[in-house]
């Protein structure tokens with residue numbers, strides 16, 4: 579274990595500290611010590627929820643256009659890590675996925691997120707019918723849920739393929755969520771899984787909605803904010819804007835997956851939750867992510 583880092587009050591400082599720890603090598607192999615250092619730094623980052631002046635530190639990266647969850651690149655870590663800020667719309671989720679043998683450290687900055695973990699098909703704890711073939715797209719049967727955890731603001735979570743697969747979901751039907759993610763080493767491809775069959779597909783997962791706070795392309799620039807002030811001339815993502823943009827959004831038509839552009843991704847987007855906690859009225863069916871583009875079988 580490492581010591582507890584002094585509070586870090588800006589993403590700029592966090593990035594500088596991450597470069598000190600990871601800039602040369604990144605998180606390679608079983609470098610548990612450095613994993614602890616990164617966890618410590620992520621914990622030390624003070625996101626100052628509710629204080630708009632301080633929140634601006636991360637809100638400038640929280641770009642969102644009312645569509646699926648966005649992945650906003652904050653820093654590409656000298657090629658050794660990626661630091662991203664993700665904005666999750668109401669009820670949105672990632673598909674069940676792995677992390678290409680990289681380390682994933684995340685911190686909830688705002689809202690609520692639930693992490694559901696699954697056994698990695700083919701791992702010893704959940705023997706697969708296809709041992710040694712875990713990178714193929716063949717089915718291994720329904721994925722086994724090994725845990726479900728609700729993250730509270732400021733909480734840091736960590737996952738690696740050795741722990742299992744996961745999906746993240748925003749269970750709130752009326753609020754967005756924002757999270758900070760560090761991946762080391764960075765990766766372009768991961769696998770997304772069908773929770774019911776265990777089938778996996780390779781997926782491009784290095785697409786970013788924005789980099790360094792700037793959107794590439796035609797998307798409307800829209801900053802996620804709970805506050806009534808817009809930042810740097812951007813449009814706040816109020817619910818009225820969201821409603822206006824519902825045209826091609828299937829969020830209110832969950833029973834019609836055929837309207838979803840990418841059926842492969844839609845099929846993968848079944849975040850299988852434990853039913854032990856009973857139905858939650860705030861929960862809505864999850865949306866397919868934009869951020870994963872299925873490329874190959």
Ligand SMILES: N[C@@H](CS(=O)O)C(=O)O
Pocket residue numbers: 649664672682684744745746759869
């Ligand atoms: N790994 C996902 C977010 S999450 O579900 O951890 C992504 O980078 O899009």
Ligand SMILES: [Fe+2]
Pocket residue numbers: 672675677682744
């Ligand atoms: Fe993930």
